[in-house]
Amino acid sequence: MTIRTNGIREIILEAAREAFSSKSYGDVSMEDIAKIANVKKPLIYYYFPSKSELFKAAWDEAFHKLEDKVFGVSENDGKYVKKAKSLLRSYIDFLRNDRQSLRLIEREKNRFYSEQGSSWEHIKKEYDGFVNRVADVLSSEIDSNSAEYARAVTDIVGSSALLPDGQMSPDTVELIIIKSLAR
């Protein structure tokens, strides 16, 4: 007996994720989301208190999918035994398979750092935590500055998600990132 939430909440959330992944926060209206979800605007407010909360929910969903993918891989998958490469593989796989979620994350993450209002504190912390975990793994293969290096890597993978489909292929990302790890 799971909490049903009627499905509508999920439909709205999905619509929000779609909208926020193709346009930036300020460019997406609640009407836009309502239209995508085939729902009238006030209904959104029945399930979510405000635009920013809806955005956070959509972001969280996308982000947790990313986390699950990147850190939820069995450590040894044959060819790529090294942890760092395996992690990057998963990351790039996520790019390949759920570009939309990664887009949402990448498009908006800088807002958390530039707007100092406490509104995005939680979400920022989550993201920082993610980067630190990436750094931990990378530090086992890289010499120094692993935290910064990790942030760079996550940013490079992420930035490629922002490009229109088919412009910068995951293969190219992989080529660049993995190659740069070689000693």
Next chain:
Amino acid sequence: MTIRTNGIREIILEAAREAFSSKSYGDVSMEDIAKIANVKKPLIYYYFPSKSELFKAAWDEAFHKLEDKVFGVSENDGKYVKKAKSLLRSYIDFLRNDRQSLRLIEREKNRFYSEQGSSWEHIKKEYDGFVNRVADVLSSEIDSNSAEYARAVTDIVGSSALLPDGQMSPDTVELIIIKSLAR
């Protein structure tokens, strides 16, 4: 006897560049720009016909600075003789010295590809031309897929400009990119 334009136009343009580099198009209001420029809003319309035209002017300015920097270097500057590396050096130098301009370019460039309205056609063509020129130089050092590779490289350098200052240093970018060029 240069065309004076009174300076005010330039002040507004500079204010626009500042505003658009820290927030996205939809999040920047003409009031914001007016406030930064210490000017009343209607004055902006005296010099620029619309928000989008002002934006284009700001973008153009930033972009041409980038072009000048990347392609306007004397070919041989000692240590880095290879053209590709020299070009990337210039690119990363631009990141180092005019992060604000690069931010503006990177923050908005995807809009040109996702909105199919002919409004951004000109600007898109300019940017594509830039990437192609980068590709031409890189192809002298890289085996294949140089166009896509070039786009990836420009995107990686650019994406680092979007991060808050001091988060991903130009040195790290350089490390990753230049290293990935090594055979």
Next chain:
DNA sequence: CTCGACTTTGACCTATGAGTCAAAAAAATG
């Protein structure tokens, strides 16, 4: 069938933002 709780919506409020315009203020010109 009816009552009450949950879900959905039309109509509305308020704020903000792009863009206009006529009039005031400054410069330039004679």
Next chain:
DNA sequence: CATTTTTTTGACTCATAGGTCAAAGTCGAG
């Protein structure tokens, strides 16, 4: 100076966007 031209602004319009609310539909329990 007086007048014409250019620059600047206060006061608007109109559209859109976030958010509210009371009323209308829906649906299961008694």
